[in-house]
Amino acid sequence: xxxxxxxxxxxxxxxxxxxxxxxxxxxxxxxxxxxxxxxxxxxxxxxxxxxxxxxxxxxxxxxxxxxxxxxxxxxxxxxxxxxxxxxxxxxxxxxxxxxxxxxxxxxxxxxxxxxxxxxxxxxxxxxxxxxxxxxxxxxxxxxxxxxxxxxxxxxxxxxxxxxxxxxxxxxxxxxxxxxxxxxxxxxxxxxxxxxxxxxxxxxxxxxxxxxxxxxxxxxxxxxxxxxxxxxxxxxxxxxxxxxxxxxxxxxxxxxxxxxxxxxxxxxxxxxxxxxxxxxxxxxxxxxxxxxxxxxxxxxxxxxxxxxxxxxxxxxxxxxxxxxxxxxxxxxxxxxxxxxxxxxxxxxxxxxxxxxxxxxxxxxxxxxxxxxxxxxxxxxxxxxxxxxxxxxxxxxxxxxxxxxxxxxxxxxxxxxxxxxxxxxx
Numbered sequence: 307x308x309x310x311x312x313x314x315x316x317x318x319x320x321x322x323x324x325x326x327x328x329x330x331x332x333x334x335x336x337x338x339x340x341x342x343x344x345x346x347x348x349x350x351x352x353x354x355x356x357x358x359x360x361x362x363x364x365x366x367x368x369x370x371x372x373x374x375x376x377x378x379x380x381x382x383x384x385x386x387x388x389x390x391x392x393x394x395x396x397x398x399x400x401x402x403x404x405x406x407x408x409x410x411x412x413x414x415x416x417x418x419x420x421x422x423x424x425x426x427x428x429x430x431x432x433x434x435x436x437x438x439x440x441x442x443x444x445x446x447x448x449x450x451x452x453x454x455x456x457x458x459x460x461x462x463x464x465x466x467x468x469x470x471x472x473x474x475x476x477x478x479x480x481x482x483x484x485x486x487x488x489x490x491x492x493x494x495x496x497x498x499x500x501x502x503x504x505x506x507x508x509x510x511x512x513x514x515x516x517x518x519x520x521x522x523x524x525x526x527x528x529x530x531x532x533x534x535x536x537x538x539x540x541x542x543x544x545x546x547x548x549x550x551x552x553x554x555x556x557x558x559x560x561x562x563x564x565x566x567x568x569x570x571x572x573x574x575x576x577x578x579x580x581x582x583x584x585x586x587x588x589x590x591x592x593x594x595x596x597x598x599x600x601x602x603x604x605x606x607x608x609x610x611x612x613x614x615x616x617x618x619x620x621x622x623x624x625x626x627x628x629x630x631x632x633x634x635x636x637x638x639x640x641x642x643x644x645x646x647x648x649x650x651x652x653x654x655x656x657x658x659x660x661x662x663x664x665x666x667x668x669x670x671x672x673x674x675x676x677x678x679x680x681x682x683x684x685x686x687x688x689x690x691x692x693x694x695x696x697x698x699x700x701x702x703x704x705x706x707x708x709x710x711x712x713x714x715x716x717x718x719x720x721x722x723x724x725x726x727x728x729x730x
Contacts, residue, residue, distance in 0.1 A: 325513070333502055341498070556608040572650055573644070574634060597611070
């Protein structure tokens, strides 16, 4: 279905809460998210983990519903609900059949606006979060990314785990959690997005009065951009594999070059025909898992490459990765390779656009980052306009020796042996 002015609508409540919808009449479901521009990077060292703890506590009960009743009511309408915390946002989301929209909005409004944060619930949820921390630490292919963030961002809040530390989680009280919630969950930071078979005015009628009750308060301090510098970070653990993450400077999420960045990422390690997948896995058999990824934030970013390899093959693998980065800086990509990357990205975007969940996320993120809805045809046009010269120039800008950060988890001890091969 073609996007028109009538399919996407926005209402801003008097207190600053924004409500956005995208009408998709060809589906039978509705996806809704309540987004707050608050995340792990907004926490002090002593508060690290509070945003994530709140995400858990939202579902533990209100004056009207117990935690069990919240779960039971969602299950009774066949609904799906969850939440997640990132460095810059927290999102509470749900998807139901369009006939159950009123029930979903009532539950979502209730848990977001009326959660009790009882001390007994904090005591119950604390060990759950501690288990979550342990689960990540026991999964080296997940844990390496937390370690890589610390290596790349250093002591900046972006270098901490979203889950927080065990010490912090053990020490958080209900009063501390509620105080953070009241200080940061401000109306001008809240965006409600919904996509599917729904009417905009009807949704505003259902939730507008409830969210209008959120009171504005004094503004909060601005986020500070981090700095990164060259380093090698080894984390010894007796494992079968050595997990490698090579990070370098990236782009902010609003940088005009982000489309070139996406195409470049696809070429180097974004799919099965990418250079790294073919060279490291298919040709040399060095790794089962190898890929590149983009981590873009509002004011900074990181480009990362991950591989899990046999310890004795680590140096060879890193040399191949560095060699591929160097090629992108010195040799224009082949036109057919560029065409393939563009078609891959466009195909993925178009297929994802058929999902109500995806459209709900796009609505919110466009509003938060750009203050407007960015039509899909505009994105596709920017991807199509990326040139060989754009990629060459961006690679030369980003891939600098003084910005490389190598993080390794596993049986690795000789830092100097890896420093000597990091030369793009």
